[in-house]
Amino acid sequence: MFLEINNLIDVKQTERLNGWFAGISESSVEGSFLVHHFLSHSLKTSTPVCFVALSQSFGHYNTISQKFGTNLTTQKETNKLVFVEGLKLLGNTCCKDCDKGDNPIDDKSVLTNLLQSISTSYKELKEKNGCSPTIIIDNISVLIVLGFDTRDVITFCHYLHELIHEDIGEKGCLVLYASNGKQNGDGSNENLMELDGP
């Protein structure tokens, strides 16, 4: 975890980010280090994490987290971390689509399934640990790049936001990482950035 970032966003090292909806957006510089920062910060403050990886595999995050001092495998075993392998899930839907010609997979149903799995993991973690988890999504822009409708993706984010604000007590935290490419001519990414505004 980067101490300088903690100073910049005025968060103490042991503080939990309750009720936070953090949006990380990048345009020309790679911002994935912030995702790792939030992941290690949450794990160090003993907040359970539901990590949805859409752009890289588990091994990549594990190796980098080890450099930060956290072992994701042990965190998984002690139920502090649920790692949703988005790359495999979405990749499999792309592959399966060609096998089953008569059972086409709808875009909306893919997003709904993903939302369901995140929701169940969140509730499980909350029950087992007693405190509200953090949801981190690495690269929600992948959904836009793959062609999911922007409105559907924004609805997806809204549902997640509702999920963390469900209880009156301790609220969870949501961190979304969106990357805006240099030459993104269409406005879909810009709409997503607006969401992170307030």
Add this chain to the structure above:
Amino acid sequence: MTSTSFQKKSKAKILQIPGAKPSLYNNQLLISTGIPSLDSIIGGGVAVGTVFLLEEDAYGNYGRLMLKYFCSEAVMTGHSLHLTSADRDPQQILKELPAPIIDDPGPPPEDATNQSDEHMKIAWRYQHLPKYQSNPTSIKFGHYYDLTKTMDPELTNSIDHSTISEADLCTCSSSSISMNEKYALLLEKIKQKIDDGKFSTTTQHAQHDKRNILRIGIHSLGSPQWGENGGMKGENFDFSLSRFLYGCRALLRSAFAVMMITVQSHLFHPAFVGRLRKLCDTVIQLESFAGSEKNPACKEYHGLLKIHQLPRLNSLLCHMPDTLDLGFKLRRKKFTIEKLHLPPELSETASRPQEDPVYKKSPAGCGSTGKSKIDF
């Protein structure tokens, strides 16, 4: 031969696969692209499990050449090769691979056995070591090829290679709504190849079974032959190609395979090209000078090479090459990628435009009437 008693404590956890070496920067397994100068620029080689995207030049010649180098390297290292092309017959591409330049060590010295037992007076500690290194490395990382000769078909046939041509793609019967049929079929075939050839990291491998790497080459993906209309379907974007690339990424991350794709990016909408780049790991673009006015400073080179993206695998940073100004040149025998540099100034007259022209001094008279710059 052991000259020291030092022994490494840890067991070598890195897999020993011929033709692959671990990266110097991170613990990543790398394979060569076939062009050693390119390997050094992208950090030692292409990482296993990634997608290498090559944005072709306008006429496609250099892109095809680089793909041939990739295939030749597969032959030399014994990796499995899977080549697809819709524009050209992949079997034809396999017949046109450049021949490797193999160092001939020459006949061994005849008096190897009658070494006189000269007692070393100064370097006596090395007395017991053999005079010549007895095991030359046969499978190196990165080979050099001669473009004037083609590879021996026997050598090409010695590795496990398979191709998919346009005819195979037309016989698809699967229909998918989310992706173009041809991409869907190709993805299915790649998945099948990975499973059949046991390249997946999840399959149990016996100790004696040697692991090998699958090299997948796709020539001119996204060209009109694939049913692609520059990323557009009417007025909206067609996301088939991005889904295909994502599907490939998901497959490759858990397989001992590398994919090299050449794409004619000038056919696509620039925003779409940005998306494609994000979905691939290493992205390089070739811009040839053919057909355009040559900048006189770059007349040695045949084009520019631009690096758009390098992968960040298992680390926060990607490899940074020394310079981003790179050009390629195709000589009679080889293709190299070099740092761009201006040719040396050899002529006497300055070639810079802002220099004032030096007038000739008039021959008559000792007083100078001409306007020379060093006139007092």
